[in-house]
Amino acid sequence: MIKKLILPALLLSISIGNAQGKKTKTYEVASPEGKNKIQFQLVDNAPKYSVNHGKIQVITPSDMGFMLKNNEDFSKNFDVVKVENSTFDETWQQVWGEKKKIRNHYNQMVVKLQQKNAEKRKLEIQFRAYDDGIAFRYVYPKQGTKDSIFIMDEKTTFNLKEDGKAWWIPAYKENRYEYLYKDSPVSTLDTVHTPLTVESKSGLKLSFHEANLIDYASTTLVNNTGTQLKTDLVPWADGVKVRVKDTFTSSWRTLQIGENAGDLIESYLILNLNEPNKLGNPSYVKPFKYFGIWWAMHIGKYTFWEGEKQGATTDHAKDYIDFTAKEGLHHLLIEGWNKGWTPAWYENKMHMFSFTQSADNFDLDKVVEYGKEKGVELIGYHETGSNLINYMKQIDAGFALYKKLGIHTVKIGHVGSKLNMKEWHHGQFGVNYFRYVLQKAAEYDLAVFYHEPIKDTGERRTYPNMLAREAARGQEYNAWSEGNPPNHVVILPFTRMLSGPMDYTPGVLDVEIKQGYPGKRVHGTTAQQLAMYVCFYSPIQMLADLPENYAVPAFQFLKDVPTDWTDTKVLNAEIGQYITTARKDRNSDDWYLGSMTNEKARDISVPLTFLDSKATYEAQIYADAEGTDETHNPSAVAISKKTVKASDVLKLHLGGAGGTAVRFKKL
Template identity: 90%
Template sequence: MIKKLILPVLLLSISIGNAQGKKTKSYELASPGGQNKIKFELVNNAPKYGVSHGKTEVIAPSDMGFLLKNNENFSSNFEITNVKNSTFDETWEQVWGEKKNIRNHYNQLVVQLQQKDKNKRKLEIQFRAYDDGIAFRYVYPKQETKDSIFIMDEKTTFNLKEDGKAWWIPAYKENRYEYLYQNSSINAIDTVHTPLTIESKNGLKLSFHEANLIDYASTTLVNTTGTQLKTDLVPWADGVKVRVKDTFTSSWRTIQIAEKSGDLIDSYLILNLNEPNKMGNPSYVKPYKYFGIWWAMHIGKYTFWEGDKQGATTAHAKEYIDFTAKEGLHHLLIEGWNKGWTQQWYENHMHMFSFTQCADNFDIEKVVEYGKEKGVELIGYHETGSNLINYMKQIDAGFALYKKLGIHTVKIGHVGSKLNMKEWHHGQFGVNYFRYVLQKAAEYDLAVFYHEPIKDTGERRTYPNMLAREAARGQEYNAWSEGNPPSHVVILPFTRMLSGPMEYTPGVLDVEIKQGYPGKRIHGTTAQQLAMYVTFYSPIQMLADLPENYAVPGYQFLKDVPTDWETTKVLNGEIGQYISTARKDRNSEDWYMGSITNEKARDLDIPLTFLDSKSTYEAQIYADAEGTDETHNPSAVAISKKTVKASDVLKLHLGGAGGTAIRFKKL
């Protein structure tokens, strides 16, 4: 009934805009609940848009359009040839995810433009207004004359009405996305990757990103003047931003808008802007937890390459398989199993890895067979070293080997500053490469998780074999660098993770890394590592530590916590300070909660209203022990149990850089 009342009002407001359009060329689109509005207008024949939330102007009139080759201006001298509006409302189901059922409800305005010069180029701009944000994209339809299109610049700007605090990482740097977040005013930011998160002075929380990125260049944002941000498409090596033939469709430019920080995480706008599932529900696509011969190599116990300390040996593999089977898990990653690894494997060279030939002392067929006997499946690993010329020659053979062996997941790494030492990972070349590999993997019944990847723009909705990716500074930096400061892990959920699942590789319970490089450690507590399995979403979660370090009571939480969820609720949180997240298991009636904090110790009151009001639960609590923080007995975990109901309020104490993990078992 409510929908029937709202819909005519919405269409009336648009029709008034249409009537006014003949005179002012101005149109307004409101979201279904009216929270967010987009205004489109032609000003001196140039397209402009603005955005408001309630009575607050978020984006003042901002530029749109392109610069094409030969300095052809494709951003002015337009007239409107048609305007269409529509509404859409559906609920769709994720194959796997942080929430099973997602509502996709928006109002759309499509403006068709044509330039008034001799070429009469046409451009369509599609706007969508959601209650959790807005989106728009450009469609260059087939024209009367065919030609190759070279986009030299996209002129899209975001003219923020107010300044604010921005959390950002720089673009065009050697380590891709793997940087610590900086926090500054808008006018002090560099050219930055998205998602870019801003806390505006008016209190609104904003995230700028893109969705459904196909055959186009990634967006970065550059501060041009004051509080204005401009799109800076990642170029090809020759400076061209995008090259296509006849037509193109840009990714959606997105702004998620929230009044509370946690509402940014509870938004599914990015997923909703992608195409529906094209794969169905493949049997080989499954969420899971896994162990790996991985951390031992990062802390220096083993090496990636062949030699006396080689990690990937048949003997080590069998030991890890035995441990994996004993602990009731079913997947194991082994890095370094193939030929081509050297001590310089991570440096910028055109490394020549083989994707079918085993390293000395490793027999993949024997290891796979041993795993099958124990109920453990190997996860394939392809480190390309960003030498895609070499990888593309072997990709079919490499994937075919995995299919023959019954391997159904492959981790693909791209260490190197540029692909083929030439092209950015996030330019059009990289966008097309990563999409091609994902589709190629599906031909061989393989699910994929990428490291050193293109950023996530929601393609997991369309291709659910796209499990997760890195695209940020992960756990391994704690093994051999100055490490990730406590604030890093409470920035990631509000920034990088807004784009999609992250392979952070948590679960290092020996946070002081006693067997590692001298002076290196994790800047947080063991309880915080446990809580990350709830606050950091990924359908595949690594238990990254050495097997011997799991002989501790807190490990039980990692055995219990699932990786596939019915629903997710962010209970509280402030960017860079703390976050508490609750998730309901998709396959049981249990709930799980994680709370983590920065270097500041924190007391939190957690209302348990997310629990079923008619049920009673046993809260199995894994908390920082009394007096525990980053530097004081950080591995100490206090384990307790308590009977709770939805009407209760749970009081938590988090030590500095600490956390609490809870399983709510329905009684």
């Protein structure tokens, strides 16, 4: 049942002395249980905010505002015109997700400012205090502006009270978000992407990000001095950060605050800051698992392009459909089905793909029809090569073809360092493009997952046809590069995945990649690959390996594990070291557990208190076999069963770079 409550709240204000000894009025808003508090004041007529978690000051007074075109300073010379406080409390239900019902409970303070100069520009700053963090955004209301507004810089800073360890990837690099995370002190950072996760010296776990990004540039963070992080909006090619008319609303600047690492994952602040569902419960939006020929292409068995080793042929597609149907799954992805693929398809140039014409040796109509006979639906694929001029000319025809064929999901790729070889994927141009395509897809009853995308800022709440995206270094790097080190997979849940579902493409059970490029392999165990389906959240999960590599008993877990959940609990975790996550199936009484570690072997005790205290369960356990780790018999999985209940403690042994996956089947 949804409950909504909007109440007036008393405005809290106090007077304190600033550095010059003057009295200045301070306004504050605290979260519902008082865990987090935001203070706002004008210091020499410039807006400043600070943040406390309990008795710990997290953010000391920090700058706000903008620089506009012609060096116009929109960050000072303000008066406070009005301050409004309110409370909001509702529980809303996700169409699909890692948790079915989410409570959105916050206290809000809206500060209305006006400059004292002749233009008398107005600015509204909205602050929200949650028990799992804080957020604020800027609203520039309509006020008779005749010319377009050009934002040249956003002056928002986060002045951390103390230094801490940050897990980060660099911004403004050719491979977008696809880099290995490094950890180093905040005070040593350059310019980095968000989510940026920090463990402060006081032990708090912090995540800086943004939510509800619409018609605005995405933010990166730059360290210029001490432990200060400053917003650095991703620019257009001409250097302008944001160009709008009449009015603008920034994305929410978000700071999630946890006392342990799992608190960050169990926070739904990013989703809560997005607008409610605009699509209802569309029948074409469904969580699922899928097979594909993608991995065979990455390990060199097949090619994306036409030729002797062409992957996308009618015969290959039928073989994969037969396998998908035999294993009881219903979705299959075939990349390379269309014209335009060449051996240089991934290089930076304006590639010319067709989105309606089938490649030689591939008959789209026949493949779709054969799939329907077998109960297998094809997933569409559009690789744009970042040539959006070409894509926009064909998008309606491409989507209409899929609707005609009864295809309801499309993967859309954007390989290339810049869109149209000119604009960043995460500038205002890219932000608007990706949202436009999402809305366009809904017109054709299509759900979407993006590769090489803009990062997630919670759009899936508003548009549940936004299933997942890549936006990080995924499994494919194990196929043809030095690979992802063992700690990568226990960093991702606390960094990239705090923004939203990731299409990591797990499920490679032949971790030594015997059919692939010499010397390339997955730096982890098969049991760890199983655990990813619980530890890595996505409503769509690929079973990435070759069909013949699934002829092993451990494959049963991948057939059983769902992709839609009622509840999620992080049972124990340390960033970059290990994680144990439990999730309850939305469509049964079963729970699933995944536990993963970095290169260090671990023994972990897991209290099963999340289980129904009145029930008994069969624990179906898939663990690293004795003596197994990344380099010793990594494919060996020990499968066992035992009867358990909520009062029990499950003891797990994880080999180095290993894992354990468990299904708790209610008896």
